Amino acid sequence: VIAAAAAGLFHSGLLAGKRVMITAGPTREALDPVRFLSNHSSGKMGYALAEAAIAAGARTTLVSGPVTLPIPEHAQYHPVESAAEMLETCLRLVSECDIFIACAAVADYRPEQVQGDKIKKNDAEMLLKLVRNPDIVSAVAAAEPRPFTVGFAAETRDLLAYARDKMQRKGLDMIIANDVSDQGIGFNSEENEVTIVCGQTEHALPRASKTIIARQIIEAIANSSGK
Amino acid sequence: VIAAAAAGLFHSGLLAGKRVMITAGPTREALDPVRFLSNHSSGKMGYALAEAAIAAGARTTLVSGPVTLPIPEHAQYHPVESAAEMLETCLRLVSECDIFIACAAVADYRPEQVQGDKIKKNDAEMLLKLVRNPDIVSAVAAAEPRPFTVGFAAETRDLLAYARDKMQRKGLDMIIANDVSDQGIGFNSEENEVTIVCGQTEHALPRASKTIIARQIIEAIANSSGK
Numbered sequence: 001v002i003a004a005a006a007a008g009l010f011h012s013g014l015l016a017g018k019r020v021m022i023t024a025g026p027t028r029e030a031l032d033p034v035r036f037l038s039n040h041s042s043g044k045m046g047y048a049l050a051e052a053a054i055a056a057g058a059r060t061t062l063v064s065g066p067v068t069l070p071i072p073e074h075a076q077y078h079p080v081e082s083a084a085e086m087l088e089t090c091l092r093l094v095s096e097c098d099i100f101i102a103c104a105a106v107a108d109y110r111p112e113q114v115q116g117d118k119i120k121k122n123d124a125e126m127l128l129k130l131v132r133n134p135d136i137v138s139a140v141a142a143a144e145p146r147p148f149t150v151g152f153a154a155e156t157r158d159l160l161a162y163a164r165d166k167m168q169r170k171g172l173d174m175i176i177a178n179d180v181s182d183q184g185i186g187f188n189s190e191e192n193e194v195t196i197v198c199g200q201t202e203h204a205l206p207r208a209s210k211t212i213i214a215r216q217i218i219e220a221i222a223n224s225s226g227k
Numbered sequence: 228v229i230a231a232a233a234a235g236l237f238h239s240g241l242l243a244g245k246r247v248m249i250t251a252g253p254t255r256e257a258l259d260p261v262r263f264l265s266n267h268s269s270g271k272m273g274y275a276l277a278e279a280a281i282a283a284g285a286r287t288t289l290v291s292g293p294v295t296l297p298i299p300e301h302a303q304y305h306p307v308e309s310a311a312e313m314l315e316t317c318l319r320l321v322s323e324c325d326i327f328i329a330c331a332a333v334a335d336y337r338p339e340q341v342q343g344d345k346i347k348k349n350d351a352e353m354l355l356k357l358v359r360n361p362d363i364v365s366a367v368a369a370a371e372p373r374p375f376t377v378g379f380a381a382e383t384r385d386l387l388a389y390a391r392d393k394m395q396r397k398g399l400d401m402i403i404a405n406d407v408s409d410q411g412i413g414f415n416s417e418e419n420e421v422t423i424v425c426g427q428t429e430h431a432l433p434r435a436s437k438t439i440i441a442r443q444i445i446e447a448i449a450n451s452s453g454k
Contacts, residue, residue, distance in 0.1 A: 031264075033383055033407065034267055035266045036265060036267070037258075037262065037264055038262070038263060041261075068295045109353055124358065125356065126358075127357070128355040129355075130352065130353040130355055131352050132352070180261060
């Protein structure tokens, strides 16, 4: 009933005249020309958010890591591979956006060195030195002028505690908390179940398709960012 | 002209009554519930080989890592994620096959430990300890009774030297050498350009679609394995 209501209530015009930038999918961090570190993000949630933002009337920019989804119609599409490329693209476009939603599952670490040739496997063991990737959502939240900035927290435990900490630490306006330990929702599934955290309020959305969840998030953003 | 001839010459019956097992795609080696190490293999070459083997009349088993290709009709399909799973599946089915083609881009290394929870990113650097994965094509080539065993060598330099060394070291009957430093061919492209190495002979195939290359490889295997 709630999902149906959410779908029914959704209408264009909620974000008319607004410019929204959304990141989606995983990033890939090269070890050498053939190997990479990545994660199981399918991009479905970010692409659903882009569809919902477009339906709500926003001019929508989608900065996407490698996924196998069709590009949403009317999106300004910017494909990227690594976190460094994603950061560069977001910072280049941030001054043209009012709302930023960091939905991509950016790799936290990348190999310190990218080998030009394929690494030969001569040893029984190998130590791979990883260094922290740039923090894209923090960089965008710190931009001048800054957009209304929304992050995601995908965790396997202590979900809301980690999410609140992340929101404060990174200077976000809103965070969407997502328990990825449940196999039925999250990364590769069609459904999701999230809690929208904004200021002191928490709003738990019941499990629903990513399309419905995306519309509810866009509605919450429209309500909170308009203040 | 050569590609057209190869396509024209290809006919069913070349492998009638034979049982072929093919591995395809990348493997994914988990760091934790969300992160993994993988590579850029699209699975196209392995799937084209499966199509060609089926067209040649073979009963064809396809052991495939995660790819986004349609499953070939009439293939016995076994999806896997990690190298360990791929090895287990191949060894379970090896006694039922006459010809084995190891086309998968198996990750050479996997993280020593798989974390149950998502790794927290507290440090500026992280050392990831990797250990060697099992060598699937060597294990199959050492099985009793053993199938006619074909490997692939994807290299960025010294292609044929590495390929011959790999063939001898692993006890293969044939190896397909593939220069992946050329962006126009190999992992994610529709085309390929390989050299078939079998015994003392080397047979370079001109660049062609993976469908045509696959048929030429299947023809070479049919000719060499029937002896």
